[in-house]
Amino acid sequence: MPRKRDNPSSRRSRYNLDLPCPFARMHILHVVGARPNFMKAAPVLRALAEHPGAHKAKFRQTLVHTGQHYDAGMSEVFFQQLEMSEPDCNLGVGSGTHAQQTAAVMLALEPVLVERKPDLVLVYGDVNSTVAAALVCAKLGVRVGHVEAGLRSHDRSMPEEINRLLTDQLSDLLFTPTADADENLKLEGIDPVKIHLVGNVMIDTLVRLLPRAAERLPAEISRPYALVTLHRPSNVDDLGWLHELLVTLVDLSSRLSVIFPVHPRTRQRLDELGSLPAPSERFRLIGPLPYLEFLALQRHAAMVITDSGGIQEETTFLGVPCLTVRENTERPITITHGTNQLVGRDLKRLRVAVEEIIGKSAASARACSSCRVPFWDGHAAERIARIVMRDLGA
Numbered sequence: 001m002p003r004k005r006d007n008p009s010s011r012r013s014r015y016n017l018d019l020p021c022p023f024a025r026m027h028i029l030h031v032v033g034a035r036p037n038f039m040k041a042a043p044v045l046r047a048l049a050e051h052p053g054a055h056k057a058k059f060r061q062t063l064v065h066t067g068q069h070y071d072a073g074m075s076e077v078f079f080q081q082l083e084m085s086e087p088d089c090n091l092g093v094g095s096g097t098h099a100q101q102t103a104a105v106m107l108a109l110e111p112v113l114v115e116r117k118p119d120l121v122l123v124y125g126d127v128n129s130t131v132a133a134a135l136v137c138a139k140l141g142v143r144v145g146h147v148e149a150g151l152r153s154h155d156r157s158m159p160e161e162i163n164r165l166l167t168d169q170l171s172d173l174l175f176t177p178t179a180d181a182d183e184n185l186k187l188e189g190i191d192p193v194k195i196h197l198v199g200n201v202m203i204d205t206l207v208r209l210l211p212r213a214a215e216r217l218p219a220e221i222s223r224p225y226a227l228v229t230l231h232r233p234s235n236v237d238d239l240g241w242l243h244e245l246l247v248t249l250v251d252l253s254s255r256l257s258v259i260f261p262v263h264p265r266t267r268q269r270l271d272e273l274g275s276l277p278a279p280s281e282r283f284r285l286i287g288p289l290p291y292l293e294f295l296a297l298q299r300h301a302a303m304v305i306t307d308s309g310g311i312q313e314e315t316t317f318l319g320v321p322c323l324t325v326r327e328n329t330e331r332p333i334t335i336t337h338g339t340n341q342l343v344g345r346d347l348k349r350l351r352v353a354v355e356e357i358i359g360k361s362a363a364s365a366r367a368c369s370s371c372r373v374p375f376w377d378g379h380a381a382e383r384i385a386r387i388v389m390r391d392l393g394a
């Protein structure tokens with residue numbers, strides 16, 4: 001069964017979250033569950049609280065954490081650094097198989113929605129908590145807004161692709177980060193009236209916190225370095241492939257330093273692998289990093305090697321070369337923009353791409369840093385707030 005977690009408590013709200021208000025006419029409930037959700041929800045909570053209509057409409061916001069990610073380093077530290085109020089409610093679902101985790105979120109969330117009666121539920125990204133919450137809302141007849149709608153890898157072997165497809169079909173408001181996402185939704189028959197191209201909320205958080213991240217770069221870092229993250233089942237659950245990847249990364253550390261903050265799923269698989277490379281100055285396996293520390297490392301990396309979706313976007317904004325260890329991406333703009341390359345499951349291609357980046361001058365490798373993706377401007381959440389307020393009649 002999924003691991004149960006205790007409900008955490010009640011740090012005082014900065015966003016007028018769920019305060020008892022006898023006159024409240026409007027109630028927006030946000031559902032977050034896993035690490036990449038937190039940096040997306042933070043600017044939306046803030047923008048809604050600061051929207052001029054919020055006061056007039058006497059509205060309130062509730063934040064529900066499903067507990068999909070529960071380690072302090074995967075959750076709590078993000079709430080602190082993103083200056084988010086503690087969740088009003090933690091469903092404590094923990095880990096499990098996909099069916100267990102999704103079902104546990106549904107079972108625990110339904111009574112919360114029945115009791116709290118939100119007018120609109122906002123869900124984020126593509127994790128199991130996202131689709132579970134959207135399903136509960138659809139069955140209860142509660143309006144749902146999906147932030148980061150329309151992304152498609154067209155690869156249904158990815159659990160996130162199933163979550164994206166279903167969440168979008170169930171949503172009433174679809175907030176997209178890029179124009180290609182709008183096209184995907186229209187091709188799937190979604191009514192264009194529901195689709196709103198607002199930009200990238202994760203970039204809102206990056207823009208706000210980048211100056212603060214500057215102080216968090218560890219002094220002892222030896223440059224140049226490659227920053228590595230790997231956690232997708234397709235890379236880490238196949239131990240043979242994970243071993244080959246690891247050997248390649250250790251080899252690369254003779255060319256430049258490698259810093260690899262390890263996700264809990266990957267840590268478990270590395271433990272199963274057994275023989276880990278000896279830690280050295282040039283090859284560092286470390287624990288998951290908080291938001292600001294990771295952002296500082298991304299900002300100054302010579303390159304990033306990853307299988308994350310969000311990091312492909314952050315490197316695009318920062319103008320840092322990114323090599324994505326996947327056959328496809330749901331974020332094609334990162335490729336056309338010129339910062340991101342798919343290297344697939346081809347280690348030779350990875351090595352060649354690393355050499356190419358090393359060979360380029362820092363200036364040309366970062367040539368794209370001055371061109372921006374439309375609407376990735378730090379104001380996506382404000383656009384969402386305006387649409388939500390209009391939708392709710394404020």
Ligand code: UD1
Nearest residue numbers: 034035036068069070071074095096127128159160264265
């Ligand atoms: C989830 C998301 C993925 C996202 C990633 C970011 C789904 C299907 N996947 O993948 O899209 O990119 O989060 O991190 O929702 N674990 C811990 N501590 C934690 C959380 C997880 O130890 O706080 C371990 C558990 O043993 C668990 C494993 O990591 O079995 C995987 O966690 P899970 O939430 O199932 O998926 P992620 O791989 O984190």
